Amino acid sequence: MDQKLQVYNSLSRKKEVFKPINEGQIGMYVCGPTVYSDVHLGNCRTFVSFDVIYRYLMYLGYRVRYVRNITDVGHLVGDVDTGGEDKIAEKARLERLEPMEVVQKYMNGFHEMMKIFNTLPPSIEPRATGHIIEQIEMVQAIIDNGYAYVKNGSVYFDTIKFAKNNDVYGKLSGRVIDELIAESRDDLKNQDEKNHPADFAIWIKAAPSHLMRWNSPWSVGFPGWHLECSAMSTKYLGKTFDIHGGGNDLKFPHHENEVAQNHGACGCAPANYWLHTNMLLMNGKKMSKSEDNSITPPQLFNGESKHISKSYSPMMIRFFMLQSHYRSTLDLTDEALLAAEKGYKRLMEGNKTLQALNYAGKNAAGNLDKEINDLIDHIFEEMNDDFNTPKALARLFELVPKVNGLKAGHLSFDDITAYTLDRMKSTFQVFIFDIFGLKNEELATGGGNGAMDGLMQLIIDIRQNARANKDWDTSDKIRDTLGALKIQLKDGKEGTTWTKD
Numbered sequence: 001m002d003q004k005l006q007v008y009n010s011l012s013r014k015k016e017v018f019k020p021i022n023e024g025q026i027g028m029y030v031c032g033p034t035v036y037s038d039v040h041l042g043n044c045r046t047f048v049s050f051d052v053i054y055r056y057l058m059y060l061g062y063r064v065r066y067v068r069n070i071t072d073v074g075h076l077v078g079d080v081d082t083g084g085e086d087k088i089a090e091k092a093r094l095e096r097l098e099p100m101e102v103v104q105k106y107m108n109g110f111h112e113m114m115k116i117f118n119t120l121p122p123s124i125e126p127r128a129t130g131h132i133i134e135q136i137e138m139v140q141a142i143i144d145n146g147y148a149y150v151k152n153g154s155v156y157f158d159t160i161k162f163a164k165n166n167d168v169y170g171k172l173s174g175r176v177i178d179e180l181i182a183e184s185r186d187d188l189k190n191q192d193e194k195n196h197p198a199d200f201a202i203w204i205k206a207a208p209s210h211l212m213r214w215n216s217p218w219s220v221g222f223p224g225w226h227l228e229c230s231a232m233s234t235k236y237l238g239k240t241f242d243i244h245g246g247g248n249d250l251k252f253p254h255h256e257n258e259v260a261q262n263h264g265a266c267g268c269a270p271a272n273y274w275l276h277t278n279m280l281l282m283n284g285k286k287m288s289k290s291e292d293n294s295i296t297p298p299q300l301f302n303g304e305s306k307h308i309s310k311s312y313s314p315m316m317i318r319f320f321m322l323q324s325h326y327r328s329t330l331d332l333t334d335e336a337l338l339a340a341e342k343g344y345k346r347l348m349e350g351n352k353t354l355q356a357l358n359y360a361g362k363n364a365a366g367n368l369d370k371e372i373n374d375l376i377d378h379i380f381e382e383m384n385d386d387f388n389t390p391k392a393l394a395r396l397f398e399l400v401p402k403v404n405g406l407k408a409g410h411l412s413f414d415d416i417t418a419y420t421l422d423r424m425k426s427t428f429q430v431f432i433f434d435i436f437g438l439k440n441e442e443l444a445t446g447g448g449n450g451a452m453d454g455l456m457q458l459i460i461d462i463r464q465n466a467r468a469n470k471d472w473d474t475s476d477k478i479r480d481t482l483g484a485l486k487i488q489l490k491d492g493k494e495g496t497t498w499t500k501d
Contacts (some may be wrong), residue, residue, distance in 0.1 A: 003384045005060065007243075008327060010251065010274040011172055015386055018273065020242050026064045027241035029233040029271070031250055032125070033107040035072040036087040039113050041297055041332070042280040042287065046247045048318055048437075049277045049326035051119035053245070053387050055435050067236050068122040072103040072129050073212050075225040086222065091212045099211050103129075116314045118437050121263070126234050128228035132214050135223040135231045138265050139203050139216075147264035151193040153205030153219030157358075159198040162260055169260055172274060173252035187310055200257055202227045226257040233270060234262065244271035248278050281331045282307065295332070300393060308334045312341065316440050321345040322436055323390040343397070346422050348440050350400035351428045352499075353407050361413030368415035375399050376427050389436065396431060399424060440499065460496045461490065 020026050030050045033039055038435040047068075057064050057385050075087045114121070121188065128135075139155050142148040148155050148208040163169040170176060204217035206212070213220050223231075233241065239262070246255065255274065262270040287294040295305050303311030312320075320340040324330040375398050382391035403424070405411035413421075432438050459478060466474040482489060488499050 003381060005384045006386055007273055007275060008386045009272075010276050016273070020062070021238075021240070021272070024063060026062045026243065027237035028054065028057075028064060028066050028243040028245065029229070029237055029241065030066070030068045030244075031229055031246035031254070032068040032070050032074045033106075034087055035103050035110060036075075036091045037106060038296065039106075040287070041295065041300070042247070044117060044297060045280045045321050045330060046277045047114060047119055048117055048321050050245050050275075051117075051437055052322065052389060052435065053275070053326075054120060054122075055437055056383055056387060058171065059430065059435055065124070065237065066122040067124045067126065067233060069229060069232050070103075070107055070125060070127040071225065072107075072127050072465055073099075074223045074228055076204075086210070086212060092211055103127075116297070116301075118315070118439055120437070126232045126236065128223065128232070131228065131232050131235065132223065133418055133435075134235050135227050136203075136214075137214050138227060138231045138261065139218075139223075141265040142202065142261065143265050145264055145267075147260075148202060149195065150218050153221065154193060154201055155203035155218055156194050156199045157202050157257070157260060157264065158195065159200065159260065160196050162264060163198075166263055168263055168269070169256065170224075172259055173256045175252055175256065185429045193423060196310045200224065200226065200253065202213070202261065226254055227261060229254070230258050230265070230270065232263040233258075234266075239266050239268045239270075241271055243273045245275040245277060246277075248276045251276060251444070275326075277326045278329045281329055283333055284331055308337065310338075311440055312337055313343065315441060316341050316344050319347075319436075320371065322393060325386075325388055325390055327386070344438075346400065347393075347432065348438075350397075350403050351432055352440075354403045354425055354428055357403070357406060357421065357425075359413060359418040361416060361418070364414055365417050365420075366415035368411060369417055369420050372399065372402055372416060372420050372424055375402075378421060379427060379431060383435070393436075396428065399428075440497075456487075456498050460498070464496070469492055 006015045007018050008015050016304055028050075030047075030348075050068075054064060054066050072088060073086060076085065080293075086315050088102050091097075091102045095102065096398065139148065141275075142157065143150070143155065147158050149158055159169065172315060201224045203216060203218055203221055203223055205221040210222070212222050214222060233244065239408050244255070244258075258270060262268060282293050282295065285291075285293055293307075295307050297314075297317075299305040300312050300317055301314060303309075316337075320332075320337060323340060323343070379392050379395040382388040382395060402411060406413060406416075406421075458480070463475055463478045466478070479489065482498075490497050490499070
């Protein structure tokens, strides 16, 4: 298969053949959570989507540096000149906690939820508060280049001046800058500090009551929300890197302002490819607590919500998310979840049946052999077409009847080769577990009770030590004894798991 990966670039609004800056290496930055509350399901969908992208890029053989930040300062409720307050500082004030207590609590919760959904950790997870110096340096560079001004200790990006001198502002989001430029200064009511409503703060002077503050050349204050991603992405990935990702709701103003800041600081674009996930809906509408149209991940797991008829497992929810393309809206309904649960179980049963098949043919290639190999090729083609997980899943499901037919004898092993059976087994394993990041529910629970889990983990550890010491007799004895008990060990990138037939 000579296939090229294509990705949809939000900047050009079309699919493009992916070409990394450095051959064999990829730098990818994804905007992480603002840790002032529990992570919501829409965020989980975004991070699951980029987890699959990350996994597939690594499967293709790329060395990926995946950077996903933690926003722990600077994300305002409102704007600085309308009395806006940092979200974390506000939460700390309301709950009478130190801001870093708020950060730690919800950051721990975020990490736990990412583990529950089986997402791989990023290569680097920088925090905004750990990169104040880099942000101050970037603000100074923007001032030096004439694209920012100081007012009463706060620093604002001069959006109108930047837009007049560059043709990049508005390209990512499609915002029409001419409308902003045409506004008269006489209309700038309640804009005591900014020269224009389109300008945005990159350094904010802290009020006396503000809990999070740092010294800077302009004031004791804190950085703007947009600035942190510009500073941290370029610190770890370079001035221009390969992929910048995030939710669709971040296109404007966050990502648009990131582009402006990077150009304002160094005259260069931050990323070559911009990838955005779409919205998670519920019963056809945007999730909203105020309209009683929302559900949390824990409520999905325990079934304690009037919107669903039963509880659903984390892996089933992950499978449900993969049934929609990352750029498409995903509508969460109880009916859709029930259907996805059946599909998830069917896929896992199909794989279990497939892995148990032993070749019993004559290594002759017939139409069935070609049909199976064509379907396998199509799985990769779908993933190379902008990471199209729903279509790749559909191709896997097309192979399940072939698997069941071979087991039942409706289809003959004489019509396929041993190579094709092995390729089908490998493809199922790789896509289900390594790329889609799913787990068999039996594997997720260890297939038994706590004591059994502990015993099996001890046996797995002993076997791993034996293999590390090249004690093949002990390793083989463990494998054969477990096999006689119908317990199968499966070695994968994330360790060894076990199932009992």
